[in-house]
Structures are given as C-alpha cells and as structure tokens.
Amino acid sequence: MQMPQPNDSVLDRRARIITMLQEVLPADAVIHDEHAIRAYECDALTAYRCPPLAAVLPGSTDEVAAVMRICHAEGVPVIPRGSGTGLAGGALPTADSVLLGVARMREVLEVDYANRFVRVQTGITNLAVTGAVEGDGFFYAPDPSSQLACAIAGNIAMNSGGAHCLKYGVTTNNLLGVTAVLMDGSVVEIGGPHMDAPGLDLLGVICGSEGQLAVVTEAVLRVLPKPEGARPVLMGFGSSEVAGACVSDIIKAGVLPVAIEFMDRPCIRACEDFAGAGYPDCEALLIVEVEGSDAEIDEQLGLIKQIARRHDPLELREATSDEEAKRIWLGRKSAFGAMGQINDYICLDGTIPVSELPRVLRRTAELARHHGLEVANVFHAGDGNMHPLILFDANKPGDLETAEALGADILKLCVEVGGCLTGEHGVGIEKRDLMTVQYGPDDLEAQMRVKDVFDPRWLLNPAKVFPLEVSAGRRVA
C-alpha cells in the first residue's frame, strides 16, 4: 500500500509548527516525543504504520479550530482520529501530517428525552452514548462490534453500521446534526434537534466522508426507546444455499427481525472451540433476533420458525431464558476473537444483494482454494453485509500479500454481483485502489468535487478513499 512522499518543506518546518501548536493548546495536548507518538502511528489496520509529525489532542471545538487554522496556513495535512479502531486505515498518518485526535472531547452536553436526542462531543465512545441514556429506557441504535472502544467521531466519519441496522439503520439515519470544523478553521453547525435540513443535505454528505470534509466535534444523535425485550432463535442448515433462501423468505414474509446473523462451517467450528456456545455441527447457521413484549416475540418467532421449518433445518432452537439467549449470541460475538486465536486474519465487509448469497459463498470458497488460504464467513445476512475472514500467517513471508490479493478478488466479486466494496468499515487506504472497480472516472470525479468545495487544497486526510493516481492532481501532499 503506497502513501505519498512526505513534503520536505513541511518536515523542515517541524519545530516551528510544533511551537505554533503549543501556543494554542495545553502543553500535554501536543505530542511529538518519538516514543509517545508511536501510539498514533496506525489504527486497527496495523499492517501499515507511520508516526505523524505531531499528534494533538484538543479539548474543545475552539482548540480544534485553532489547530486547523495553523495547519491550513502552514500547508500541513491533518489526519483526524476517533479512537483508532478503524479497520480500513482511515486514520493512518503520513510523516508530514498533524494527527488530530478527539479523544479528550467526550462530554455528554445535553440529554432531551421529550425530543429524543442527545448532544455529545464526538470523542465519546459509541457505547457510552447508550450508557448515558439507558437508565431511562433509551439507547443509541448503531452498534458496531467495536462499540466499547470506537468513538462517535469515527462512526460519523465511516457511517458505521452494526448488527441491528436492518431495523434501525446506520449512523447517517440516526444523526440529526453536527458541529464541524472545516480545514480553514471555520466552524459550522449543520442540522440540530429538528428532523430535516433546510437546504442541501450537507449533513448527509459529511457523514461517511472519512474525515476528508471536516472534523466533526459535536453531534446531535437520535436516541430511541428501548424495546420491551428481545429473543434470538438459532437455526442450523445443511447448506449455505438453504440458509440463504430461508433469510430471503423471512424478509419477504413481512416480519422484520432486528438482526439476522449468518455463520458458515469454518466459523462455527472456530467459535465452538473457543467459546463452547453449543452450536450444532452443520454447514450454515442463522441467528435471528426479534424484539417486543413476550407475546409479540412469540407471534413473530412463531412465523419465523414456520418459515424455517419449510427449509428442513437440522436444528431450530429458541432461547427460553436470558441465559440461553446469551449462549446463542456468545459464539457469534466471540467470532472475531476466536479467529484471532487460531490465525491472523483480514476482515472485509463487502455487501451483496441477499439473493446472491449462495453464489458468492461458492465463488469465495473457490477463490480461497485458488490462493491456497482459508476463509471463514460470518455476516449480517439481513442486509447482505458480508464479513469474510481471510486467515493467514503474518510470520510467513508473502502470506499477507496473498491474503490481500484474495481480499481484492472477493471484493471485486461483491461488486460484480451488484454489491459494493464496503458496507460499514469504509475505504480508507485498504480499499482505496479498488474504487475504480466500483466507480467510473466521472463518478469518482463527482465525489472529489465535493472535497474540492470543503477543502480546496486537499489538506484534510488527503491520501485516503481515492486511488492516489486519481487524486494526484488535486493533492498538495
């Protein structure tokens, strides 16, 4: 993965830039010591690392604006960072950049149940937002697997999803407003507690722009009343095809589960070894969860089980207690950990039309054989968001490259069947060079025009999302 050459003129001014940053921030908020700065050299895509020129941890929107003004005046690239849990390398610095972390900005500024929103600083973790309101029976719906650690800032940058978005949508559907700082240091407020935009939907385009349009410092988030209860049912099938057909039939039947999770045999086996969740020995497994009161859950699960029975399930197990529900989820929730125990892995998140599931799984297995690697599949089946885990050995020379090549082939397959490269992790650097598979030159040009408007000099997180040769003419850095 290539990154642009650092700008020597910026590197030459290193000391002066650090001094300027120290003038507008508390002493401990500017990190430039060569050991301390290692903490910011990568995000969760750890295969790629580069310490920035300096890392700053501002404590307020005003401090963010002051940093941006300095970097704008000095022509220094700025790399925004939430908690650094991103899987696509969206927060990977370059040597000539200032990394701007929002981790010190984690206040809940306003909680309003009558209007069902909260206003937070964006360094707060996803789970802490729910934590702030759950005592009163509310929750924040998007629930990425990293929710314990990931920041709302990163969720907004990547338009993060989660297991429950079939019912509740992704970040963009739950974001009402932002306070954001543009590259030139100007502060804008977009949206608010009201439900729609007066003019163009700038909020919609900022969400998911991977920190390339603005640094979002505060957010107004929709919070929802917690459902009365939830209950999962576990189904085992003899083949992925049958499981896929069952998913489609459930969706068509008019019940809308909050989650439909899918695991294939390699994944089931690894989870079973790791967590002992009591999963059946079968080719494909579904976990379907519905919400409501006990009576409502009975009604919905009755329908769902009826549909499942038409597909000759090898196992059909409904949780009859909280304990059993936890056990059903235990394996799924430990899937990534289980895989990590036995192997290094790359986790991709291409999305496909649900109806293409059987074909994609078959082709994925063929591609894996061709590259001589194993792939385990676990994914959000309701919305077609795949999570193929490509297993490799980081200590074996060439294995990472082979795994990346297999990953690229799988993502091309996702696009070929009508899907997309990434459903929730973002493009970052990881999928940057595949963008031309999904989009034509004009389509990429249209997206880059948006950045031209928000950040004419391309200083904000410049070397991400677009292939370097495509953005070359625009980037200063």
Add this chain to the structure above:
Amino acid sequence: MRPMNEDELAEAIRGAEGPLRVRGGGTRPVGRPVTGEVLETGGVAGVSLYDPGALTLVVRAGTPLAEVAAVLAEEGQMLPFEPMDHRAVLGSGGEPTIGGVVAGNVSGPRRVVAGACRDSMIGVRFVDGSGAVLRNGGRVMKNVTGYDLVRLMAGSYGTLGVVSEVGFKVLPVPEAEVSLVLEDMAPGPAVAAMAAALGSAYGVSGAAREPGGRVLLRLEGLAGSVAHRAQALAGVLARHEACARLEKDESRAAWAAIRDVAALADMPGDVWRVSVKPSDAPKVLDRAGGTALLDWGGGLVWLVQPEGTDLRAKLGGIGGHATLIRASEATRARLPVFHPEPAALARLAAGLREKFDPRGVLNPGLMG
C-alpha cells in the same frame, strides 16, 4: 423537452443553451419561480429491478408514484417513508413521479420511525449540469464506498443534477394498524402526549395533531402485536385523556389526510412548513397564529398564514427552519422559499452547485 431514456436526458442537458425547469409530474411547484425551458422526466420511466426478498427496488425517476406503490403492493411491500401527495394543498394537477419525491425529499408521518425519503434511498443515477451521467450508491442497504451523494441528491430539487434512477430499501406493509385518539388537546398537552407516546417502547409510527385539536397516535405491525401495544400505550396516555380508537380503513383514511395536509388545502392564504424541535411546536403556534397541523410529534408544523406574511420574522429565535410551500409567484419571488442559511453553509451549498452545474442551467435560483 421530454427525453425517453437516460441517454436522451443527458443529451438534452448537454445541449441546453439556457436555464432548464426540471419537471417530473408537475404536482409540486415548490420553490422560487424559475424561467426556462421545461425538461420533463416522465419519459424516463419503468422498474429496473425489484427483489422483494432483499427489500430492494430500483426504479427510473419518471415512474409515477402510483405505479411504484402498485408494484410494491403486489408483493405486500411499500415505500417506508409514506410520501405526501402535494396536489390537494397546492391545487396542482398531474401525476406525482418518484423522481419528484426524491427531488423534494418528500416524507410523511411514518418519518418518525422509518426515516425520511433520504433514509430509504440506497442508490442514484443522475445527470449533472454538464450532461455527465453519474452514479452513487447502488442496490444494497449498507454501502459506505466513497462519499454519499445519494443523500446529497435527496432534497436538492434538481439543482445539482437530474435524477434518472433511484434505488430504495422498501418494507413489508404492516398486517394491521390502529390509531389511538385524544380529543380536544391544546397544543402544549398535545405535544406532551405525543412525546410520551413516541418515547414509549411501543413503536408509535405516527403522532399528529389535527387543526381541531384531535391527536392521533398510530401503531402498525402484526395483528396480535398491535392489539397488545394499543392497550399498553393507552395505559401510558391514561393521564392525558380516555382514548378512543380508529381501526383499519378509518385509521388509514385519517393518516392519508394528515400526510397530504388535507385539512389546510382549502383554506385561503399561504402555507408554510416549519421544521422544529418537537417541544418548540406550541411556541411556534403561539407566535404565528393561524391554523396549524402538527405531524412528527410536533417536529413538523404546517401553518396557514395571511398572504405575503413573513413567518420567519414572527418565529425569530426558535431553532429549525421554515419553508414557504404555497404562495403566489409574487410572494415566492419576494420571500425566500427556503430558509436562509448561515453564510458558511450557504457558501458550501453555492460551491457544490457551481461544481455540479457550472453553467447554472438546472433549476437556477429555485432554492434561492
């Protein structure tokens, strides 16, 4: 001009020598009046792809809304966001198209649980002001590949590009619905009751107050579930008033009327659409006077005002925004139709228009 497919649409825009007035079915003449040659999109019509098992519909922009609804109904599905039909309130004719719905981000009562039109959109194809055919998003529900121009197109009233095709996430039609009714509610207590309902765990899918003071709270879903929740919700609302109920067709008719703002249709004067924090709605009514319909639990206020009134001057200081939906051409030329934005946002919007429509041929000036 009436292109019959996307290529012809692109051709028409490329060849434009002056401003174009983009028109779908012509049922929503909203915005500052535009002079220019009419570009009709109704010819670019038809369903491109419908996959009920994936809750996905991709349809060309000129397709009549009624046809979209009929295609979905055959599979027991629907557009989640319940788009309003503007014909009654605007006194317009024609057939609404799906492209027009997208251009205006037109969303109805179910917006409180299902989101707006923008939230159901998963992909677009459009022609920008230079005549280039562009696409963004696709046909899958989760897609964060590159920037989200899908939402940027929603509600841009054809000023950034003319939509040729749209992908939607659709939903199953609820098996049953019932509405709880609270009579004679003053605005304050009405908004409080709606907030209590929307803040409950019972999945209220509509919360509106009609001009006469009747509050309706809608529940939808499987029959057994609706019955259970109706009873539970009545318990939550017990301190407000004894609840009557509207069942099935009665409930459906009441919500169609709320969706289309039918109560204000025949009243003389200008019609404004005000988007506020729901709890600010009583203050809006208090300051503005006139007849009002509240939807979205108070978050959406429809108001009738004497002709030519600058409602924004009366509302000063209340957050949110006001759009002048129905007024004479003279009033719409004098008062900004869309709420004036802070300078920094206006600059960004102008910058985007300049990039996507450098010649300024697409509905120039319509959004101010």
